[in-house]
Amino acid sequence: MFTKLKALLIILLSLVVLSACKITKEPTKPDILTILSASEQHTIFVSLVEKTNSTEILSKNEGLTVLAPTNDFFENLPTTTWRNLQEVDAGLLERIVLNHIIESDLPIAAIEEAFADCDVDFRVGTMAKDGLRYGQLRGRLSVGYSYILQGDIIASNGRIHFVDSLLIPYGSPDWLKSIHDRLWEIREVYSKMTDAYSTVAGPSWPCYNPPDWLWALSHVGSYIVLIPTDIAFDTLEGVDTSSKDDIDVLTELVHYHIFEEVAQDSATNKVTWLNHRNFRLEFINDDTIQVNGKPAKIVREYSALNGTIYVINSVLAPPELEPLIRVKE
Numbered sequence: 001m002f003t004k005l006k007a008l009l010i011i012l013l014s015l016v017v018l019s020a021c022k023i024t025k026e027p028t029k030p031d032i033l034t035i036l037s038a039s040e041q042h043t044i045f046v047s048l049v050e051k052t053n054s055t056e057i058l059s060k061n062e063g064l065t066v067l068a069p070t071n072d073f074f075e076n077l078p079t080t081t082w083r084n085l086q087e088v089d090a091g092l093l094e095r096i097v098l099n100h101i102i103e104s105d106l107p108i109a110a111i112e113e114a115f116a117d118c119d120v121d122f123r124v125g126t127m128a129k130d131g132l133r134y135g136q137l138r139g140r141l142s143v144g145y146s147y148i149l150q151g152d153i154i155a156s157n158g159r160i161h162f163v164d165s166l167l168i169p170y171g172s173p174d175w176l177k178s179i180h181d182r183l184w185e186i187r188e189v190y191s192k193m194t195d196a197y198s199t200v201a202g203p204s205w206p207c208y209n210p211p212d213w214l215w216a217l218s219h220v221g222s223y224i225v226l227i228p229t230d231i232a233f234d235t236l237e238g239v240d241t242s243s244k245d246d247i248d249v250l251t252e253l254v255h256y257h258i259f260e261e262v263a264q265d266s267a268t269n270k271v272t273w274l275n276h277r278n279f280r281l282e283f284i285n286d287d288t289i290q291v292n293g294k295p296a297k298i299v300r301e302y303s304a305l306n307g308t309i310y311v312i313n314s315v316l317a318p319p320e321l322e323p324l325i326r327v328k329e
Contacts, residue, residue: 064158223307
């Protein structure tokens with residue numbers, strides 16, 4: 001009897017020890033696709049992933065970093081831009097999606113290091129074969145021209161950073177580029193005004209700190225930017241678009257040519273465009289605009305993701321700058 005009781009006690013003690021030593025296995029983290037599919041802020045991006053048959057990449061590939069734009073970006077696009085994006089050909093849509101996927105681990109700490117050092121060469125390639133820059137924009141962590149809203153969401157097969165805008169692959173059509181990108185692309189043709197933008201913007205990437213209103217041209221919204229031709233600038237004196245000697249005058253001049261949509265009449269679909277001084281942009285006919293009673297001819301038009309650029313044949317100026325900007329005699 002004693003022997004049986006002893007054996008029973010040994011068995012019970014063994015069970016207690018085994019139970020105490022049992023290692024609790026951590027629950028498996030979901031994959032990137034599962035996390036994004038469960039996010040109410042990423043339903044549109046996930047729909048694009050599904051439309052391009054890229055779901056297996058996000059669910060099965062290992063060691064990924066995904067830059068996921070939120071619904072807010074898409075929902076604030078101009079109607080025509082959103083329609084174009086919906087109807088874009090399959091090849092381009094796939095490149096857009098792949099431009100948000102990096103086949104390596106990119107933690108926030110690595111971007112913070114580039115931010116601290118203003119590392120101009122800190123780029124990481126995407127599956128669309130583009131090299132995205134990382135660092136600082138207006139004092140915030142960024143990738144491309146997008147702010148990082150939330151980083152290091154860890155998945156079983158990588159990590160996710162939430163970003164505030166779409167990352168456009170190189171070689172995309174004009175309408176898919178932001179006005180900011182289009183301005184720098186056409187600088188060889190209309191160098192005076194784009195020089196003015198560069199002068200006003202300040203230091204170049206990655207320690208990039210442009211004025212708020214200029215930075216807005218990289219983000220969602222609906223804008224019109226007027227670009228006077230080089231010939232228009234050459235007829236004037238008192239304006240040096242590449243000099244910081246009178247940066248306040250140059251900043252005001254650049255800002256005066258930027259208009260934002262502030263209202264739309266639902267009955268007529270007529271849009272009200274105002275600049276920072278609340279001067280209205282008026283379309284007199286198909287090839288003539290007017291600001292504060294001063295007309296200008298439209299020479300050329302460029303479309304962009306968040307608005308339109310019109311090249312015009314004269315330099316416009318607010319009333320207080322007109323005495324400083326004179327036509328050469």
